[in-house]
Amino acid sequence: QPELSGDFGRIMEWADASRRMTVRTNAETPADARAARSFGAEGIGLCRTEHMFFEDDRINVMREMILAEDEAGRRAALAKLLPMQRSDFIELFSIMHGLPVTIRLLDPPLHEFLPKTDEEIADVAAVLSIDPSELRQRVDALHEFNPMLGHRGCRLAISYPEIAEMQARAIFEAAVEAAHETGAAVVPEIMVPLVGLRSELDYVKERIETVAKEVIGEAGIGIDYLVGTMIELPRAALRAGVIAEAADFFSFGTNDLTQTTFGISRDDAAPFLATYQQKGIIEQDPFVSLDFEGVGELIMIAAERGRRTKNGLKLGICGEHGGDPASIRFCEEAGLDYVSCSPFRVPIARLAAAQAAINSGSEAQASAAAS
Numbered sequence: 001q002p003e004l005s006g007d008f009g010r011i012m013e014w015a016d017a018s019r020r021m022t023v024r025t026n027a028e029t030p031a032d033a034r035a036a037r038s039f040g041a042e043g044i045g046l047c048r049t050e051h052m053f054f055e056d057d058r059i060n061v062m063r064e065m066i067l068a069e070d071e072a073g074r075r076a077a078l079a080k081l082l083p084m085q086r087s088d089f090i091e092l093f094s095i096m097h098g099l100p101v102t103i104r105l106l107d108p109p110l111h112e113f114l115p116k117t118d119e120e121i122a123d124v125a126a127v128l129s130i131d132p133s134e135l136r137q138r139v140d141a142l143h144e145f146n147p148m149l150g151h152r153g154c155r156l157a158i159s160y161p162e163i164a165e166m167q168a169r170a171i172f173e174a175a176v177e178a179a180h181e182t183g184a185a186v187v188p189e190i191m192v193p194l195v196g197l198r199s200e201l202d203y204v205k206e207r208i209e210t211v212a213k214e215v216i217g218e219a220g221i222g223i224d225y226l227v228g229t230m231i232e233l234p235r236a237a238l239r240a241g242v243i244a245e246a247a248d249f250f251s252f253g254t255n256d257l258t259q260t261t262f263g264i265s266r267d268d269a270a271p272f273l274a275t276y277q278q279k280g281i282i283e284q285d286p287f288v289s290l291d292f293e294g295v296g297e298l299i300m301i302a303a304e305r306g307r308r309t310k311n312g313l314k315l316g317i318c319g320e321h322g323g324d325p326a327s328i329r330f331c332e333e334a335g336l337d338y339v340s341c342s343p344f345r346v347p348i349a350r351l352a353a354a355q356a357a358i359n360s361g362s363e364a365q366a367s368a369a370a371s
C-alpha cells in the first residue's frame with residue numbers, strides 16, 4: 001500500500017487542520033478504495049457501479065440481462081448479479097469502515113456492454129437459447145446516434161426499474177452485513193445519475209424506498225440511508241430548488257455538466273480544444289479546470305437554490321475537477337461540503353482544500369478589516 005509518512009505525512013496533517021471541505025475518493029475496486037484510504041480519503045464520493053460489470057464473467061451476465069426478451073428474463077440475469085454486487089459493496093463498506101460511501105446507480109448507455117464480435121454474439125445467443133441472427137437484431141435495435149445524450153443514467157432506471165431495484169437491494173443487504181462484520185455504522189448514500197426532472201428522481205427514489213422497506217423487514221433491523229442525485233445537466237442546476245425537495249444530497253458531475261453546458265462532447269473534444277488553446281480562443285481545457293463563468297455559475301445557482309429549499313443540503317463534486325486545485329478553490333467559494341477525486345489525487349486535493357480554506361479565511365478577514 002502507498003503510505004504518506006515522514007515529513008510529507010506531517011505536512012498533510014497540518015493541511016488537514018486548516019481544511020473545511022472533506023476529501024473523498026472516486027473508487028469502485030477494493031484496491032483503489034484501499035489506496036485512497038492510505039492517502040487520507042475520508043470516504044467514497046463516487047462508486048461508478050458500471051465499472052463493476054466489465055469483467056469477463058460479469059459482462060456475460062450483464063449481456064444476458066440487457067438482451068433478454070422481457071422483464072422475466074432480465075430478472076433472471078439480475079438474480080445472478082445480485083450476490084456479486086452485494087459482495088462488492090460489503091468489501092467497500094468494510095474498507096471504508098463507517099466513512100460515507102456514495103454508490104451511483106448504473107449510468108452508461110447499455111451499448112457499452114453489448115457483444116460485438118460474432119463469437120461474443122454466439123456465446124450470448126447460446127445462453128439465451130436464441131438464434132445468433134435474432135440476437136444481432138436485438139443488439140442493433142439498441143444502437144443510438146448520440147448515446148451520451150440517450151438512454152442512460154436515470155433513464156435506464158425508469159425504463160428498467162428492476163436494475164435499480166437489484167442494486168438497491170445489494171446496497172442495503174451489504175450495509176447490514178458490513179455493519180455486522182465491522183461493528184461500524186454504515187449509512188449508504190445512493191446516487192441517481194443524469195437527473196434533469198424532479199419527477200425522474202421521485203420515480204427512482206420510490207423504487208429505492210420500497211426495496212429499503214423490504215430489506216429492513218427481512219433483516220429485522222433499521223437501515224439509515226440517503227438518496228441523492230448528481231447535478232450534471234444544466235436543467236438540473238436551474239431546477240435545483242425543486243429537485244432538492246426530493247434529495248438528501250447533490251453531487252456535481254462536472255464531466256457531464258461541462259459537456260452539456262458547452263455542448264462539447266467529452267469524448268471528442270481533445271483535438272479541437274487543443275487548437276482552441278493554441279489560438280487563444282480559450283485559456284484552458286474546461287474538462288480539466290472548471291469554467292467559472294459557465295459551469296461554475298450553474299454550480300453556484302444549484303447550490304444556492306438547493307440550500308434555499310433545504311438548509312444544510314449536503315453538496316459535493318465528483319467530476320474530474322474534484323482533483324484540480326483551481327477548481328477546488330472554486331468549490332470552497334461555492335460552499336461545497338466535499339470534493340471527490342481519483343485516489344492518487346487525494347493528497348493534492350487535501351492540500352488544495354486547505355489552501356482554499358486559508359485563502360478564503362484571509363480574504364474574509366481582509367474584507368472585515370476594510371469595512
Ligand code: PEP
Nearest residue numbers: 232253254255256318319
Ligand atoms: C460526471 O459526469 O462528472 C461524473 C462524475 O460522472 P461520469 O464521469 O461517470 O459520467
Ligand code: MG
Nearest residue numbers: 232253255256
Ligand atoms: Mg456523469
